[in-house]
Amino acid sequence: MSAIHRIAITFDEGSFVESDADMTSIDFLSFKDTQKYDDRIKAARAKTALNDAVRIGKAFLKGIPINVGAMDFDFMGGSMGSVVGEKITRVIEAGIENGHPVIIFTASGGARMQEGIMSLMQMGKTSAALCRLAEKGVPYISVICDPTTGGTSASFAMLGDLNIAEPGALISFAGPRVIEQTIRQKLPKGFQRSEFLLEHGMLDLVVHRKKMRDTLYDVCSYMTKD
Numbered sequence: 656m657s658a659i660h661r662i663a664i665t666f667d668e669g670s671f672v673e674s675d676a677d678m679t680s681i682d683f684l685s686f687k688d689t690q691k692y693d694d695r696i697k698a699a700r701a702k703t704a705l706n707d708a709v710r711i712g713k714a715f716l717k718g719i720p721i722n723v724g725a726m727d728f729d730f731m732g733g734s735m736g737s738v739v740g741e742k743i744t745r746v747i748e749a750g751i752e753n754g755h756p757v758i759i760f761t762a763s764g765g766a767r768m769q770e771g772i773m774s775l776m777q778m779g780k781t782s783a784a785l786c787r788l789a790e791k792g793v794p795y796i797s798v799i800c801d802p803t804t805g806g807t808s809a810s811f812a813m814l815g816d817l818n819i820a821e822p823g824a825l826i827s828f829a830g831p832r833v834i835e836q837t838i839r840q841k842l843p844k845g846f847q848r849s850e851f852l853l854e855h856g857m858l859d860l861v862v863h864r865k866k867m868r869d870t871l872y873d874v875c876s877y878m879t880k881d
Contacts, residue, residue, distance in 0.1 A: 656800075656864075658710045658725035660758055665868050666714035670874035671723065673712040673743060680707055680738045683773050691716070692764050692769040699730045701864055707738040708763070711746040713755075717872045720877065722750045728802075732788065733763035735807050737769040740777025743811055746786040747795070756794040761812040765805015768838045778810035785814050794878040799849075799858070812846040817874060819867075826857075 662671050686692040700706060708730035714723045718749070724746045726733045735743075735832055738807045743759065750757040766774040797815030799808075801824035808827050821825060827847040835842055849861045862870045 658705070658727035658760070658867050661725050661864075662710065662714065662798075663722060664864070665722065666716050666721065667718070669716040671712055672714070672860060673710055674749075675711060675742055676706060678706060678738045679744060680736050680767075680770070682769070683737075684769070686771075686773055687770040688769075689723045691746035693879045695731060695769070703727060703730045705730050707736070707742070709739045709742050710750075711742045713749070716758075716868070716875060717841045719753040719872065721875065722746050722753070722755055722757045724757070724801075726760060726807075728762040728764075733761075733768065733807070735763055735774060735777050736764060736767035737773045737777065738766075740774075740780050743777075743781045744784045747781070747788050747811075750788050750795070751784075751791050754793055756789070756796065756798045756879060757788065757877075758797045758871060759811065760796060760800055761803045761807055762800040763803055763805070763807035763812075763859075765807055775806060778806050781811040782814060785811060789816075794875065796874060796878075798867065798871075799824055799826055802827075804828065804830065813857070816878070817860070818858050819862050819870070819874075820852065820858050821867075822849055822861055822863055824849045825840065826852055845855070 683691045709726045711724045753828045796817045799820040803812050804827045853861050
């Protein structure tokens with residue numbers, strides 16, 4: 656599901672106001688693989704009509720003002736580079752400033768290798784912003800979608816005051832094939848899927864997207880009441 660579609664089915668109709676939509680990534684490393692990084696970015700922009708893998712802004716959820724972030728897996732696998740990290744940080748900082756809950760939908764293959772250490776730095780940057788948000792007592796709800804892996808899962812995706820996942824979502828740092836090859840053991844059935852993580856205390860809820868709007872409203876109503 657695209658970021659804009661996810662926002663449309665979750666928040667009040669026409670209420671989403673996007674911010675920082677014009678931010679674009681820079682090829683810090685002159686990275687070359689099978690395709691130049693600049694060319695990969697151009698192709699992703701043409702495919703998705705996005706400048707990078709996340710949309711941020713403000714919206715209303717049944718009248719409750721919310722700071723919103725929604726990742727889009729169609730943009731280079733939702734990978735987190737410097738722009739994604741900066742935009743995630745900015746939506747968290749909006750929550751610090753205005754005191755409204757922050758909801759971020761994650762869908763990501765992890766850190767963007769084409770940006771090297773600049774990508775990995777975003778893990779600490781987003782986590783530090785969430786620490787400042789927590790100090791202000793502002794709720795942060797992480798909605799974890801399929802898949803959420805690598806540096807994204809190892810930072811802001813799993814740091815919610817409430818961590819909610821969609822059914823069957825793959826949530827991991829290293830993928831199951833990598834783990835099996837490393838430890839040379841077969842993993843349990845359903846390992847790294849939402850239901851497995853819920854059973855083992857890594858998630859608070861597993862909610863189908865058909866019920867997500869109502870669930871998020873109930874949660875935000877409770878967490879923001881005086």
